[in-house]
Amino acid sequence: MNIKSASALSGLPAKTIRYYEDVGLVRPGRTANGYRTFTEADCHKLAFLARARSLGFSIEECRTLLGLYEDRDRASADVKEIARQHLDRIERKIAELQGLRAMLSTLVDRCHGDGRPDCPILEDLAGTPRMPG
Amino acid sequence: MNIKSASALSGLPAKTIRYYEDVGLVRPGRTANGYRTFTEADCHKLAFLARARSLGFSIEECRTLLGLYEDRDRASADVKEIARQHLDRIERKIAELQGLRAMLSTLVDRCHGDGRPDCPILEDLAGTPRMPG
DNA sequence: ATGCGCCTTCCCGTTACTGGAAGGTCAAGC
DNA sequence: GCTTGACCTTCCAGTAACGGGAAGGCGCAT
Helix, strand or coil: CCHHHHHHHHCCCHHHHHHHHHCCCCCCEECCCCCEECCHHHHHHHHHHHHHHHCCCCHHHHHHHHHHHHCCCCCHHHHHHHHHHHHHHHHHHHHHHHHHHHHHHHHHHHCCCCCCCCCHHHHHHCCCCCCCC | CCHHHHHHHHCCCHHHHHHHHHCCCCCCEECCCCCEECCHHHHHHHHHHHHHHHCCCCHHHHHHHHHHHHCCCCCHHHHHHHHHHHHHHHHHHHHHHHHHHHHHHHHHHHCCCCCCCCCHHHHHHCCCCCCCC
16 A cells, blocks of 8 residues: 555554654555555554554654564563653653642742732742742 | 853853854853853843743743843733743643553553563554553 | 863754655546 | 646755864963
């Protein structure tokens, strides 16, 4: 099938599929006129990539996961390790964002938000010393 | 003072300060030999930017916040609106990451993670139908 | 004259695409 | 046979916010 059908089947934009070929994640065939041709297996790989990307795995992690997926003898421990590292990153990011949220919501709550010019948010950004409470 | 001192005072790398000049956030003077010169006020602005960036505001938001900061007649409501929008974005991102974390931790927990090749993580990525529980 | 630590500009690389231009291919309709 | 339209191709540029490094100028001490 052509790239449009592969796009429909995998849920990935055609542009993205071409990009994945560029970086070596998929290797579709070519017809005589230069068009890419995708097998069902190619589409399965693309759907795998779409799912892995939607879970936040990087392209390089996807490459590794795809390699493990296609290696019938891989150890599940290898996969688990990648997923666990990714989970760690997500949890650190959540913690960081929660810290930002706490800081920002404190500032937003303290700002009366009317026409007056005095603003605790700007004062904080400017480094005016203040207690966190 | 020169860029090194401004860097030390503001906590921003010299490269970042030059970049901020490129995008018009600061406008340091120049000496006869072409070196940038920073006033205390410049350093204060740089520190403001460093703080705003560390809270996750984008460069364009920083530009607006800086404009409001330097406008003695601004309404605090304008600042609050920007901060509130940013807070919304942070909360959406947290929710998204929490969703990913839930999904991934489920997968990681279900993977026995030993030398055996069968792996629920890869099965999920490949689209094997399964119940979320 | 040499070395050192500053400073300058400029360009490339990062992540994972997205948009768009310029142009080839194929089937249908007139 | 010609055109239209929907495909397809490659290549180039841009995104956010810098970081790395090259090539070279400046100022001071040895």
